[in-house]
Amino acid sequence: MIVGLVAYFVVVGLDKADKIASTIGVVLAALALGGPYLLPPQKNGNAPAPTMVVEGSGSATATGGGRANTGVQHRGDDSGAQVRSSGDARADGPGSNANTGVQRLN
Template sequence: MVPRRGPGWLWAGRVTFGVIVAGLVAYLVAVGVDKADKLASAISVVVALVAVAAPYLLPAAGSGGASMVEPDRVEDTGAARATGGGQANTGADVVGTDRPVQVTRSGEATADGPGSVANTGVQRRPRP
């Protein structure tokens, strides 16, 4: 999963890309096509070797390292009460299992009556 990036980072990437392309064009014009072609071939060999070795040198996604996704957080919630078959939740009620969830200092949830449900932690529901 790709981390979230703001508009500032996107523009910085676009400007950097433009500067690199302009620099390469200037270099090509300054040294000539033959020398630039030889340099490009040498750079291509190095990049190809790095691309082949990268899967063996970098950790695999989901290999127990830190998660790239920020967890949904619930903190310092108040009290909730369910009566007459209702639901009370002071924790997190999430759909699916693909995102981490963190609940800290959840409030008190109480359920009274048949069919009432109270939750102060994480309640996960399947996707529709």
């Protein structure tokens, strides 16, 4: 492709080749400057590291309307949380809540 482009520039002459190359350069520069504003943002490309990490948590069992948590429990959704290799969660009875993962509170 490059050889063909060089051959084309030799055939059309240096003056016209210079103008074409300048035009191509301006178009590429404009695309490079405008690209970040025209393309959709990347998701999870540069995601910050989670602020809360739980690893190897045990089992959580809640009975009779109780609550059990061996994971991460926090308010809001602005901070990152990650749970790896969590245990089993078991809730037995009305109103019981067992969590070994991430639980966001309102």
